[in-house]
Amino acid sequence: MIHNGGQVTYENKGDTLLIRVRGEIDHHSAATVRKSIDDRIVAERPERVLLELSAVDFMDSSGLGLIMGRFALVKQYCGTLAVLDPSPAVIKIMKLAGMERMVSVLRTKSKIEG
C-alpha cells in the first residue's frame, strides 16, 4: 500500500484523550495528522493525551518531530502526553533518538520490545 498515510481516530475517556494513528507516518502524511490532532487538542485541552501507535507500520524522523511537537503543545497548558503501544517501527526510531527518555512509553499488553 503506497497511499497509506496516517489515519487518525479519537476516543475520550474522562480526562484522557486517546489518539490512535494508523498507517505510515512520514513528512507527507505528518502535515495532515498534525493539523487534525492540534485542532482537537486546542479545542479540548485534555489533561492527559495518549498517542496510540500500535498500527503505525512505517515511521521516519518526521514522526519524531510530530511526537515532540505534540508533546510540547500539551506541555504548554500543563497537560501530559504519553505514547501507548508503539509498533516495532516506532520504538526502533524513538530509541535511536533517545526519545523514550523524554516521552513516557506505556504498554497495555506485555510485549517483547522490538
Added chain:
Amino acid sequence: MKNRVDFTAAVENEMEWRLPSLSVNEGIARAGVALFCAQLNPTALELADIKCAVSEAVTNCIVHAYRDTVGEIRITVKLCEGRLISIEIRDRGCGIADVKQAREPLFTTDAEGERSGMGFTVMESFCDELRVSSRPGKGTAVTLLKRLHK
C-alpha cells in the same frame, strides 16, 4: 565505526528513477526501491531499514534541497555482487555548507518545521555505510550502502 563496504563489487542489476520533489513521492520512492531490492530476498527488517533510510534522504531533498521549489530527485539503485545494495539519492538543490555538522545527531536548520535533526543518524544506523557529498548551490548526493544477510 562500522567496517567500510567494498565498493568495487560488480553490479548485477540496476535501476534509475527520476521524481519531482513532491512530498507524495516520499512513499512512492521508498516503496519503489523496496520492490526493486525485494528480488534479493531481504529479511523484513532489512527491507524496513532500507525504506526508512530512503525516506529520510528523499524527504531531505524535498524539505531542504528544494525547499519552496520543485526540482528533480534522481535515485539510482545498484544490486551488487555479494548481496550489496547501493542507493544513491541526488538533488540539484541548495547543497550543504558543512556536511560534518549536518551529520551530527539533532542538528537541523529547520527547527520551526518540527524537524528533529535525526535524518542522517537514521540513515547511518539503518545502513552499513553512508556517504554524503555536497556543494553549496550545486546540490547533494547521498549514498546508502547496505549489505544483506547471506
